[in-house]
Amino acid sequence: MKRVSLALVALVAVAPLRAQSLLYRGPNMGGTWVPDAAVVQFNFLHRFYVTPGPAHGVINYPTFTLAAGLGHDVSFGGRFATKSLVGIGAGAQSTNETELFARWRAVGTEGRDGFSVAITPAYNLLAKSIDGEVAAAWTRGAVTLEGAARGVSRELGTPGRRQVALAGGFVGRLTRYIAVSGDLGSFMAPVDGRAAWSVALNLLIPGSPHTFSFQASNATSATIQGASVGYAPAGSNQILYGFEFTIPLHLKRFAPWFHGSPKPVALGAPGGAVAAEIDMAAIKFAGESITISAGQAVRWTNRDPLEHTVTFDGAEAGSPPIPPNGTYVHRFDKPGTYTYHCTPHPFMKGVVVVK
Numbered sequence: 253m254k255r256v257s258l259a260l261v262a263l264v265a266v267a268p269l270r271a272q273s274l275l276y277r278g279p280n281m282g283g284t285w286v287p288d289a290a291v292v293q294f295n296f297l298h299r300f301y302v303t304p305g306p307a308h309g310v311i312n313y314p315t316f317t318l319a320a321g322l323g324h325d326v327s328f329g330g331r332f333a334t335k336s337l338v339g340i341g342a343g344a345q346s347t348n349e350t351e352l353f354a355r356w357r358a359v360g361t362e363g364r365d366g367f368s369v370a371i372t373p374a375y376n377l378l379a380k381s382i383d384g385e386v387a388a389a390w391t392r393g394a395v396t397l398e399g400a401a402r403g404v405s406r407e408l409g410t411p412g413r414r415q416v417a418l419a420g421g422f423v424g425r426l427t428r429y430i431a432v433s434g435d436l437g438s439f440m441a442p443v444d445g446r447a448a449w450s451v452a453l454n455l456l457i458p459g460s461p462h463t464f465s466f467q468a469s470n471a472t473s474a475t476i477q478g479a480s481v482g483y484a485p486a487g488s489n490q491i492l493y494g495f496e497f498t499i500p501l502h503l504k505r506f507a508p509w510f511h512g513s514p515k516p517v518a519l520g521a522p523g524g525a526v527a528a529e530i531d532m533a534a535i536k537f538a539g540e541s542i543t544i545s546a547g548q549a550v551r552w553t554n555r556d557p558l559e560h561t562v563t564f565d566g567a568e569a570g571s572p573p574i575p576p577n578g579t580y581v582h583r584f585d586k587p588g589t590y591t592y593h594c595t596p597h598p599f600m601k602g603v604v605v606v607k
């Protein structure tokens with residue numbers, strides 16, 4: 253029994269890391285992450301280049317990634333880059349590059365100590381190219397080392413040439429919330445002198461499932477092909493700056509849209525006559541002050557689609573998070589004036605006066 257609960261604790265402790273891919277991969281590395289089942293991962297990568305003066309024009313290079321976890325360590329997704337370098341040149345009609353991919357994480361879990369390996373077959377619609385990547389990562393404590401081998405059946409910007417790319421990178425986590433990373437990747441057959449590189453400062457936003465990175469790179473898109481080639485022709489040295497933001501969307505959270513109100517949940521101690529009802533609606537406690545007698549109880553009901561708490565300003569023990577449609581009953585045994593607030597919304601305030 254003890255072993256089971258320890259395992260559960262370990263799972264809970266590791267779980268938040270699963271979406272924190274920017275603390276475990278460099279900006280131009282696909283990584284070995286796979287969203288959990290019923291989680292859609294949305295990553296927004298935005299890089300820009302400032303042209304030399306006097307114009308100082310800003311040219312933007314965004315890549316949007318959407319991937320859905322299907323369970324069994326499998327995901328399916330797509331990337332859309334609106335200004336891809338690989339879309340420039342012979343054989344390209346557009347700079348809008350779309351890549352569809354599947355990913356199977358064959359070994360390990362990104363972010364856990366040890367090896368993780370993911371296989372990513374993909375199709376690049378702009379190049380009409382069958383692409384693929386095998387990525388491996390090795391994590392020990394604060395350090396992650398990454399490698400990737402990529403295959404491309406029609407390299408964009410060439411007359412349909414096959415290509416092979418290799419890439420490697422590292423991440424060093426300075427604290428739980430801050431990491432630095434760098435990577436280098438290049439087409440190898442032939443090497444065309446335009447290796448893709450990046451360096452980044454990666455942040456886990458405390459209390460959230462989001463990561464954010466500030467980065468510099470010479471690659472214009474995050475597709476398998478885009479992450480394998482630099483922006484500038486050999487000899488010049490043009491740097492793109494930018495950021496990436498990762499957003500895991502838990503589909504369960506959208507259930508109320510389709511299934512109506514969640515089931516009522518009753519929290520708090522029953523016992524003691526409920527002498528007053530207080531609604532929590534529109535992010536307010538209805539009726540700022542109520543008066544009851546010692547030994548009586550108050551029931552709060554959450555009518556909002558988000559969690560609230562009843563947290564007393566004094567020593568009185570308050571509620572756990574009260575889910576939408578949940579109630580919380582609290583009995584007051586001693587006379588006094590009990591001011592309280594909601595922890596997520598500290599501007600929500602109320603008073604219970606007990607005579």
Ligand SMILES: [Cu+2]
Pocket residue numbers: 535559560561594595596597600
């Ligand atoms: Cu609240």
